Amino acid sequence: MSQHLMNNYGERSHSLNRGEGCYLFDDTGQTYLDALSGIAVCGLGHCHPQVTQAITQQAQTLLHTSNLFNIEKQQKLAQALCDISGMEKAFFSNSGAEANEAAIKISRLYARKKDIANPVVIVTEGSFHGRTMATLSATGNPKVRQGFAPLVEGFKHVPYNDAAAVAEQCQQGNVVAVLVEPVQGEGGVRVPDADYLSQLRQVCDQHDCLLMLDEIQTGNARTGRYFAFQHSDIRPDVLTTAKGLGNGVPIGACLASGVAAELLQAGTHGSTYGGNPLVCATALATVTELRTDRLLDNVNARSQQLLEGLKQSLKGCEGVKDIRGKGLMVGIELNQSCTQLVEQAWQKGLIINVTAGNTVRLLPPLIINEAQIEQIISTVSELVRGLQ
Ligand SMILES: Cc1ncc(COP(=O)(O)O)c(C=O)c1O
Structure with a gap:
């Protein structure tokens, strides 16, 4: 952490130095699937x-x-x-x-x-x-x-x-x-x-x-x-x-x-x-x-896949209070604080966010494809189940 930066963002433990489409890369060459898009910014993915x-x-x-x-x-x-x-x-x-x-x-x-x-x-x-x-x-x-x-x-x-x-x-x-x-x-x-x-x-x-x-x-x-x-x-x-x-x-x-x-x-x-x-x-x-139909159609199809996939794979999971969202703005509300999942996801090559303390928030790039959504579903479900 730089001693010359004010502390308003707290400690930041990771750096990213390159992006392409739905992927980000760190300085060790590790690849991360981005399910955050710089907090709903890079809808077209990185370096479109x-x-x-x-x-x-x-x-x-x-x-x-x-x-x-x-x-x-x-x-x-x-x-x-x-x-x-x-x-x-x-x-x-x-x-x-x-x-x-x-x-x-x-x-x-x-x-x-x-x-x-x-x-x-x-x-x-x-x-x-x-x-x-x-x-x-x-x-x-x-x-x-x-x-x-x-x-x-x-x-x-x-x-x-x-x-x-x-x-x-x-x-x-x-x-x-x-x-x-x-x-x-x-x-x-x-x-x-x-x-x-x-x-x-x-x-x-x-x-x-x-x-x-x-x-x-x-x-x-x-x-x-x-x-x-x-x-x-x-x-x-x-x-x-x-x-x-x-x-x-x-x-x-x-x-x-x-x-x-x-x-x-x-x-x-x-x-x-x-x-x-x-x-x-x-x-x-x-x-x-x-604004193209192609992009909007993808958001709607991937949204349905993500919401349904999460509901399916987290079925019966006691800690899950709600899975909700609109388009590619999706939240999984848990019955406990879950901020630690951000680091656990990073270790598995996935970038996610937790908001309001107990809600996993997924905001992937809008160009994301079917296989990448499957990867998000399986990694996030595994992490959420691991919390119990
Ligand atoms: C709904 C909403 N309004 C306003 C803002 C503030 O935007 P900015 O951080 O670009 O000032 C945000 C940022 O997260 C937001 O989500």
Whole structure:
């Protein structure tokens, strides 16, 4: 561990120095099957040829100009994301938290427009929205907020998957927006009822507040549609995404439609790097691949294989409380803490993650094939059974 790095990530015992497709390699030449994708980032796998080519070409042409100038690829990327989502306008940031910051700022401007002096954004328990001051204040995990008071005001937490609780809060009259994840990722891969988003849409329409979806993790084909909200028949007012959008190059986006799309005006928000030529060229190449039927069909087929395979091979295993997921965002909730499984999996050449302390989280690259999913099922099942 370097004495010159702050300790916020704790001790990191392993290094990886090369990647190709669904595999990563360490400095001893060991191969690892990646069932994490850099936490839902490298959906197209590592060093995808089209993405690498886009990066290389753009690096040879122009890296950065600032947002004082038109950026053609930024305009093209905004158009592609709006075509896919039905949203109308985009703002580009460098991370997921910053995309959510933009959404939160939009909600504040919406409050000004409605003459609400003490606006509230409803957020949910167990949510994760980022590590900046506003996004950690919005986050529904007390551990993330701990030590950082005074927090940013104006967030009210309600239980996840409970539209009635949102409706009740809306009676207060000062709710301007509802910010939720279509599936909670960091919170333990929590999949809400199928009609949760449409119920929230109804409540928001009734009370004239913005429905803001955090698709930082669920977006970019991760759940088997390009955006997770597309499993339902609603459209949000604000949609944030990041992670898979750049396949490893840092980029986030805040998309908006209707009145929400008009609130940011010149001088009200910005970013030096946001949406620069390099990241937009990379994201354009990434989105072009991710939106194909071939890719989406693979996510759905591999998802079914993974969920069914895990359920089958862990049948009767006492410690397993639940196996759930959407697309290639899968969680196995156990009745005990299981963080040690991460190292045990590494020793078997598999990279996994544990979230919420007791949930094995699988986020493999979206290009993963049938044999590789079989390998994940057998290794993870063996490890989970070994825990008992
Ligand atoms: C749903 C969600 N929102 C926001 C974030 C924050 O994104 P970033 O780490 O890029 O700031 C994350 C990251 O895990 C996330 O999963």
